[in-house]
Amino acid sequence: MISRRISLPRRVACAAALAAVVALGHVAHVRAVDVALPAAIGDEEFWRLTSEFSERAGTFQSDNLLSNERDLQQVIPDLQRGAGDTSVYLGVGPEQNFTYIAAVRPKMAFIIDIRRGNFDLHLMYKALFELSADRAEFVSRLFARKRPEGLTATSSAAEIFEAFARVEPTDGLYSQNMRAIVRHLTRTHGFVLSSADTLRLQHIYTAISTYGPTIQYSTSQNAGRWRSTEPTYRDLMVATDRSGQARGFLASEESFAFLKKFETDNLLVPLIGNFAGPHAIRAVADYIRRRGGTVSAFYFSNVEEYLKQDGLWRDFCENVAALPLTPTSAFVRAVRDGRPGAGFALTNEVGSLGESFKSCSDE
Numbered sequence: 140m141i142s143r144r145i146s147l148p149r150r151v152a153c154a155a156a157l158a159a160v161v162a163l164g165h166v167a168h169v170r171a172v173d174v175a176l177p178a179a180i181g182d183e184e185f186w187r188l189t190s191e192f193s194e195r196a197g198t199f200q201s202d203n204l205l206s207n208e209r210d211l212q213q214v215i216p217d218l219q220r221g222a223g224d225t226s227v228y229l230g231v232g233p234e235q236n237f238t239y240i241a242a243v244r245p246k247m248a249f250i251i252d253i254r255r256g257n258f259d260l261h262l263m264y265k266a267l268f269e270l271s272a273d274r275a276e277f278v279s280r281l282f283a284r285k286r287p288e289g290l291t292a293t294s295s296a297a298e299i300f301e302a303f304a305r306v307e308p309t310d311g312l313y314s315q316n317m318r319a320i321v322r323h324l325t326r327t328h329g330f331v332l333s334s335a336d337t338l339r340l341q342h343i344y345t346a347i348s349t350y351g352p353t354i355q356y357s358t359s360q361n362a363g364r365w366r367s368t369e370p371t372y373r374d375l376m377v378a379t380d381r382s383g384q385a386r387g388f389l390a391s392e393e394s395f396a397f398l399k400k401f402e403t404d405n406l407l408v409p410l411i412g413n414f415a416g417p418h419a420i421r422a423v424a425d426y427i428r429r430r431g432g433t434v435s436a437f438y439f440s441n442v443e444e445y446l447k448q449d450g451l452w453r454d455f456c457e458n459v460a461a462l463p464l465t466p467t468s469a470f471v472r473a474v475r476d477g478r479p480g481a482g483f484a485l486t487n488e489v490g491s492l493g494e495s496f497k498s499c500s501d502e
Contacts, residue, residue, distance in 0.1 A: 204358075236438065282351040317344055
């Protein structure tokens with residue numbers, strides 16, 4: 140973890156400024172902006188942002204190739220209230236961000252994670268979105284399994300995953316898709332991947348294609364042994380919100396098409412950074428503010444838990460206070476499910492970024 144200490148007067152001033160903005164009910168950014176949020180980003184600019192905004196990579200206890208938050212869709216109706224024409228989404232971790240982005244429809248997104256592996260995971264997903272014509276082809280490429288007959292644009296996520304459950308992976312498709320991913324990133328986009336990045340991409344794709352739709356959060360750490368409290372990839376894709384509406388990013392062709400274009404336009408920018416670090420979130424905040432944008436949603440997962448146990452909560456809070464917010468800017472956090480027998484299961488909750496963090500210097 141990267142630590143940054145700030146004097147108490149500065150913390151108080153920062154919190155007071157944020158509280159004043161929220162109370163006045165107007166956007167916390169300079170009105171005279173340089174340029175608007177981009178409709179698309181060129182490859183060179185995208186790669187520059189990933190480099191210049193990132194911090195030194197750190198470590199985490201898990202590969203975290205898949206979310207373990209079974210109820211992540213439950214908060215989506217509340218999360219959508221802050222969306223708008225200048226909204227930017229911030230998040231952490233793997234594929235759950237696609238579900239939130241498809242629901243919120245921001246103008247741009249930044250995924251900030253301490254692990255270089257998560258950066259490479261999102262590059263893999265970027266390539267797969269761009270290479271795939273529809274959901275069925277995407278799932279076929281993701282899991283290195285031949286596309287079953289009969290899947291159409293109207294097939295539900297449950298029907299897609301039921302069909303793929305009967306298909307085994309093949310070495311031929313794995314090799315073909317692995318080459319296509321690296322070729323698309325390096326030749327089509329011109330991104331400069333290190334040998335370590337390529338090895339991580341191979342590790343990630345091997346795990347996901349080997350275990351397929353039954354992969355879980357802990358699969359790559361426990362030699363594939365199934366854990367009853369953790370959702371599988373299929374479980375997350377067929378889940379619903381509180382009203383029973385399916386909102387997973389593979390629930391409809393329309394959601395997939397949005398994400399495919401979003402990735403093709405380079406509007407999802409993965410970064411390496413510590414939430415309490417001195418640079419990544421601050422650089423993103425400055426970029427958004429100068430373009431007249433605001434943060435509509437910030438997905439934390441359960442990162443707060445680790446920041447607090449490492450004594451870095453206030454540093455993170457100050458970073459959040461630097462973001463351009465509105466009264467409807469929201470966060471999503473994951474907290475331990477206290478129900479008996481829940482184990483390490485997490486449940487999601489949504490709250491106001493401004494209201495929850497305006498007094499953080501006093502905590």
